[in-house]
Amino acid sequence: MSLETLGFLARWAHLALAVAVVGACAVLLVGGRSDRPTARAWEDHVLRWLRRLVLLALASGALLLAYQAAYLSGRAAAAFEGRTLALVLFETQAGHVWLVRHGVLLLLFALVSLRADVDRPLDWVAGRGQALVLGAGALGLVAAGGHAAAVKPDPWPAVTIDAVHLLATGIWVGGLLPLALLLRAASREEGADARPYAVLAARRFSRLALAAVVALVVSGTGNVVTQIGSVAALVGTPYGRLLLAKLGLLLPILALAAVNRRRLVPALSGEAATVGRPAMRRLARFVTAEAMLALLVVAIGAALGMTPPARHQQPDWPFAFRLSLGALQSAPELRLRALIGSQVAVVGMAAALAALVIRSRRGPWLASAAVLAGLGLGLGLPPLAIDAYPTTYVRPRVPYQAASIAQGARLYREHCAACHGRSGAGDGDRAATLPRRPPDLRSPHTAQHTAGDLFWWITGGIPRAAMPAFGDRLGAEARWDLVNFVRALGADTAARTLGPGVEPGRPWLVAPDFTFAVGPTPARALKDYRGRRIVLLVLYTLPDSRPRLAQLAANYNVLALLGVEVVAVPGDAAPDAIRRLGADPLILFPIVTEGAREIAAAYGLFARAPHAEFLIDRQGYVRARWAPETAPVRELNLLLADIQELNQEKAATPAADEHVH
Amino acid sequence: MRLWKVVLLVNLALALGIGGGYLWWGRRTERLERELAQARAAPAVGQREWRVRGVVRAILPDINLMVLSHEEIPGYMAPMTMGFRAASPKIYDGLQVGDAVRFTVRGTPPDVLVTAVDRIP
The missing domain is CATH 1.20.58 (Methane Monooxygenase Hydroxylase; Chain G, domain 1)
Known part of the structure; x- marks a missing residue:
């Protein structure tokens, strides 16, 4: 048996035992104290089982810890090494949670082993209540050591939701078997004394279980949102498919539960011999069946805990179509x-x-x-x-960055321009020989396909249009560079609709990220200015741009005061750009000496002019673009007004995504 | 003793233990953070000297100032473009805007001078 299987079995057993512990405590408390001999015997029976369940939970927890040590160190032998176990226990969050949970389980074991006198109601309630609180603590804290605890930046809402999910499972699923025991005992000839007690307990539990199911649905939806997040992730990842299997298994359980609640529970109080007792016997059987099915659901829950959450996986879209x-x-x-x-x-x-x-x-x-x-x-x-294709919803492996776009442009000229044309218009030299004219890559239609669609076509080609496959000629990164380049081509067309000034509250054109350095200083990225400064990106060519640079330099103090950083990029990417600008005028904003080639190649797509300026807001969107071919360079007072407009904007738009879609 | 009293006492002990532990642990973290902040903010005792790389952006001999875009000056200044006074005018003799340099800053912040500049070829 593989290590993974052992780990899964330990996890399943531990989870099921913790669930059973909470359920047993809940049913005892819900039923209440009784003086009837059969009910007392049932309570003793459940308590005996509770002791065993807690012991088994402790044992399976120890196994789980050993598995964790072996898994984290990558060696099966580590499961028995004191030092590795100590490392897992004391140096990881899951280890701390394990310590607390098993401490609580030990306390619970002490409590249920204590043969305390519970004849008086207050003592009874204190004892049973305390058992439920401890059991719930041991089960609910599972959430603090699982996937929910890894949610960033703030894990606590996700942990709370997951804890509610676990506790609701404990109360509903865990309570089924003890209830079945009671119903069976009370349905016997000699159990007649406990029949009213059993009917009352079944009714109360039925109400509680309904509340638990509602809590399960609500918290389960919350879990889906945090751990899966999209339809593609639900149907396209192992985690999502496991969840679908879990939901599929839940349907017959809910159907059984509905029959129990609507038909059998009301029949319990019917005439004993003909209606009440047969209904009670059948209810005991149905409730047992429900519990067995629920055990399988818990198994899937344990498997989910060992599977990477769908949100962090690349979805593999299973259908040949999608809806859009x-x-x-x-x-x-x-x-x-x-x-x-x-x-x-x-x-x-x-x-x-x-x-x-x-x-x-x-x-x-x-x-x-x-x-x-x-x-x-x-x-x-x-x-x-x-x-749609298997990669339709895959997230690009390469972020939307100037360097990737520049690399994509190079690859495009080499491999694609012959058919698609240098500008992407579909007018390459060989376009006429094709069965179908290549589409205009700059058109809005291209933007409707996902980045994963483009990746699929580049990788596998389009046979009916005679587009060749590049999967064996270009590496995955190179193909993503091409996707980023095609996206930038589309953005160029879209950028033409930008007006001459900032449109308030309407950011939509993502500025490709870039890195740059000034002389020997450490490299910086456009992203470093996120949330802090507006960036005025200036692509310049000497000598024509000199008067504009002088004007910006003379007003640099005002621009800086308004929260703007000016980043000047020489269009020819000269490494001695600062020296070429010389000492007059005095220019103190960054002049890019490293990274200029990539920035010029990527942003040059948006403005084919010797001098172009881009105003990039604090969320990473291009908000205005000035290049002589479309709009003259902005007069300084108008530029300052644009900047004020951005400064007054409330940051309602989420920061620009690092990847194309 | 009655069970409800036992339960109450155990819970009380647990609450005290957890609360006390949290206070102790929280205080300790707080104290460590405070000490760290103090250590960071503590002015360097006496003179210090750094040697870092940068690029010359301007030279203003009238006020004996060199403007340099420089990398991080550890424990003193993040990477930025900054004006520095020179220890003597000879230091910027022959330097040109755009030169990549390695320079020495000496003094007690914020009172520092550039004492040497070497061009990086």
């Missing part, structure tokens, strides 16, 4: 169909909701609502479908 509103832009004739379909579906869903609220004739209502919703979806969704 962008599909309607290229096919306007389908818009009406999509609109009608969506409205019919909305009416169907509203009818379904209404059917759930109104009690009479629920069946026919629900059925017709479902038909209506299905019809609407069938009508409205197909027009939204567009082709």
Whole structure:
């Protein structure tokens, strides 16, 4: 058996035992104290089991710790080395959580082993209540050592939500078996004395379980948002698929629970011989079946704890299509169909909701609502479908940076320009020989495809359009460089819609990140200015740019006061750019001597002019662009007004993403 | 003793232990952080000397000032463009704007002088 399997089994056992401990404590407390002999016998029985469960939980916890040591050190032998175990226990957060949890479990064991006198109600409540609190602590703290604790920057909301999820599981799932024991004991001929007690306990537990299920759904949704985050991650990663399996398994359990709650629990108080006792026997069987199925759900939960969360995995899209509103832009004739379909579906869903609220004739209502919703979806969704590929939702491995775009531009000229044309217009020399004219890469249509789509085509080619595959000729990074370059081409077209001044509150054009250095000083990145300064990026060419640089230099103190850093990039990337500018005028803002070539290549795509200026806001978006071909260089007083506009803006937009989409 | 009293006492002891531990641990972290901040802010005793790299951005002989874009001056100044007084005008003799240099800063911050400059070829 592999180490991984052992680790999984230990985790499953530990989780299931901790869940059972909480459930047993909860059921004892919910049932309340009873003087009936059968009920007392049942309570003793559950307490005996509770002691064993706590001991087993401690043992499986020790196994889990050994597995953790072996896993972290990469050697199976480390599971038995004192030094590695101590390292895991005292130097990792999971180790600290382990120590606290097992301390709590030891306390719980001491409490349940204590044969204390609980004849008086106050003592009984104190003892059982304390057991539940300790058990809940041991189970809920599992969240503080799992995936939720690794959420950045603030893990506490995620840990709280996960702890609620665990506790709700403990109360509902863990309580099923002890309840089944009670029902079975009370349904026997000689257990008649405890029958009222069992009926009361079943009713109370049924209410509690319903609340727990609601808490499970709410906290589970929260977990999905923090650990998965997107549909692609749900269907395209092992973590997401495990979760789908868990949800699939949950359906029959919920169906069983619904039958128990609506049919069997109300029947318990019926006439004993014909209705009450048979219902109680059947309820005991159903509840046991529910618990067994739930044990499998806990197994998937344990497996989820050992699987990297979907958010951090590259999704592998399993379908050949995806749904996108962008599909309607290229096919306007389908818009009406999509609109009608969506409205019919909305009416169907509203009818379904209404059917759930109104009690009479629920069946026919629900059925017709479902038909209506299905019809609407069938009508409205197909027009939204567009082709998709396994890499469609993959995150680019290379960030959107000037260096990557410059490298992509080089590769493009070498491998792509012959067909796609130097500018990306699809007018290369060999374009005419192709079965289909290459598309204009600069058009908005290109932007509707995901970066993963572009990566797929570059990697595998498009046979029907005679586009060759580059997967075996270019490395993955080079292919992502090409994707970044194509994105920058599209951004160029989009950038033409930027007005001459800053449009308030509308950042959308992501500024490619870049790194630069001034002489021998350490390299800086555009990203370093995020949230701190506005950057005026100046691509210049001597001698024509000298008057403008002199003007900016003379007003550098005012610009600095308004929170602006001026970064000047020589278009010819001369390493002695500072010397060439000379001592007059006195220029003190950074003149880029390293990294200029990449910046000029990338930002040159947005403005093919000897002198161009870009105003980049604190979130990393280009907010204005001035190049003589589109808009004359901004007069200083207007530039200062633009900067004031940015300074007055509230940072509502999230910072620009480092990767293209 | 009655069970409820035992439970109460155990919980009280736990709360005291956790609270006390947190206070002790929190205080210790606080104290360490304070000491660290003090150590960082402490003015260097007496004269210090650094040798760092930079690039000449301007020379203003009228006020005996050289403006340098320089790397970090450890324990004193982050990388930035900054004016430095020269120990003597001879130090910037022959230097040109744009020269990459290695220079020596000496003094008791903020009272420092550039005492030597060598061009990096």
